[in-house]
C-alpha cells in the first residue's frame with residue numbers, strides 16, 4: 001500500500017488500476033517520487049497551472065523519428081498531466097497546443113497535429129468526463145477546420161457541467177489575439193450601450209479564460225526561456241518554471257518537481 005496520504009494521492013494510485021503497480025514501485029519509501037510528494041504542501045498548491053508544451057520535435061529528432069512521433073508521445077504526457085492535476089485537486093490546467101504562429105509549419109505537420117487532437121478527444125472524452133473535468137478550447141476556434149470544431153463542440157458540451165477541474169486547450173491561440181478579441185468585445189458592448197469605464201476586471205472578464213483564476217504556475221518544457229505569446233495578461237504574477245525535460249518525457253514526477261519548486265518561491269506581488 002502506498003504510504004503517503006496527502007491530498008488524495010493515495011487515491012491517484014488506487015484509481016490508476018493497472019498502472020498502480022508501477023506507481024507503487026516509484027513511490028517506495030525514500031524513492032524520488034515519494035520524497036517529492038513529502039515535500040509538497042497540500043495547502044499551497046497552485047490553483048491554475050499553465051503549460052507551454054515544447055520539445056516534441058527535438059524528442060523525435062534525438063530518436064531519428066519523424067516529428068509526428070514526438071507529437072504522438074506528447075499526447076501520452078497530456079493524458080498523464082491531466083490525470084495528475086485532477087487527482088491533485090488543481091482547479092484549472094491550460095495547455096498550449098497550437099499557436100496562431102504554428103500555421104507557418106509544413107502543411108503535413110499542421111494536419112498531423114489536428115488529427116492527433118481529434119484522436120485525443122475521441123479517446124479521452126469519456127475518461128475526462130467521468131473524472132468530472134470540464135473541457136474548454138481557447139483561441140480563435142472559428143478559424144479551425146469544421147471537423148476539428150465538431151469534436152471540440154462535442155467535448156465541450158458533454159463536459160460543460162463538470163465541476164472537478166477546468167481543462168483549457170489553447171488552439172489557434174495567441175495572447176495578443178486574445179487581447180485584441182477582448183478589446184473588440186468591450187468595444188461592441190460599448191456601442192450597444194454599456195459605456196462604463198474599462199477596468200482590469202472588465203478586461204479579465206472579456207478574455208477566453210474569464211471566470212478562472214490567473215495561472216499561479218507557468219511551466220515551459222524543453223529549456224527555452226520565453227513566453228511565446230501565451231496568456232500575456234493572465235501571467236502577470238505567475239511563477240515561471242522552465243525545465244530542460246522535453247514535453248514527451250514530461251510526466252507526473254516532473255509535474256511534482258515543478259510544484260515543489262513553485263512552493264519554494266516567495267510570491268510578493270510587488271510587496272516586500
Ligand code: FPP
Nearest residue numbers: 053054055056057058071074075097117120
Ligand atoms: C511543441 O513542440 C509542441 C506543439 C507545437 C504541439 C503540442 C501538441 C501536442 C502535445 C499534441 C496534441 C495536443 C493535445 C492537447 C492533444 P515542437 O514541435 O515545437 O518541438 P520542437 O521545438 O522540439 O521542434
